[in-house]
Ligand SMILES: Nc1ncnc2c1ncn2[C@@H]1O[C@H](COP(=O)(O)OP(=O)(O)O)[C@@H](O)[C@H]1O
């Protein structure tokens with residue numbers, strides 16, 4: 001278990017600027033986003049906005065696998081939500097006891113604050129993982145935009161059946177969340193509703209490579225349209 005202030009920076013390199021978007025787009029889709037004839041309109045940051053990309057869903061849906069891919073491709077820091085739990089929360093989950101709302105509030109706030117801290121240090125965006133099972137948990141992260149009006153928050157919800165989640169959690173080695181926790185997570189899950197317009201839903205029943213590619217294309221598209229709208 002890593003300490004509460006541990007943040008995983010996958011690449012340790014500088015985050016992408018607007019000027020980097022064409023090469024990310026090309027890598028994701030084979031189609032350049034901008035050409036020399038359509039130069040970046042915003043300086044430094046794409047569209048003048050910064051971004052939190054929050055990869056969500058129950059245990060085993062693929063949050064870590066997708067978030068690492070996005071962080072690497074976008075050259076953004078990766079904040080692994082599991083690393084921010086208190087030891088008491090981890091002990092509870094390891095014993096097969098689901099967390100309560102009260103156990104989760106400080107954790108969610110810590111994730112929001114860490115994301116904002118990294119963005120305030122000059123990052124264009126961060127990629128964060130957190131199950132964010134209920135709407136009110138997602139709302140805790142959404143509060144970040146209240147503090148920083150240039151910040152856009154996006155959720156990538158990884159959609160999987162219980163059967164698939166069980167298969168994938170069972171395959172995973174050495175994690176405190178066992179397969180016995182999956183059902184309790186689905187019991188409280190509030191799938192994003194259509195009026196949560198900041199959510200991209202991705203079907204993860206496909207291969208990991210396909211899911212990663214789809215997620216990256218969707219992210220690059222959104223950053224591209226945000227940039228074009230400035
Ligand atoms: N689309 C996929 N196809 C096959 N295996 C996957 C896929 N996504 C994730 N996995 C595997 O399932 C397990 C759980 O994935 P992980 O990224 O740890 O999920 P989470 O972080 O949401 O708990 C890992 O062993 C991972 O390699």
Ligand SMILES: O=C(O)[C@H](O)[C@@H](O)[C@H](O)[C@H](O)COP(=O)(O)O
Nearest residue numbers: 058059060081082099104131177
């Ligand atoms: O990757 C996973 O196995 C899960 O995401 C897991 O780590 C856990 O779900 C959360 O960290 C916190 O718990 P809740 O999902 O119960 O809020």
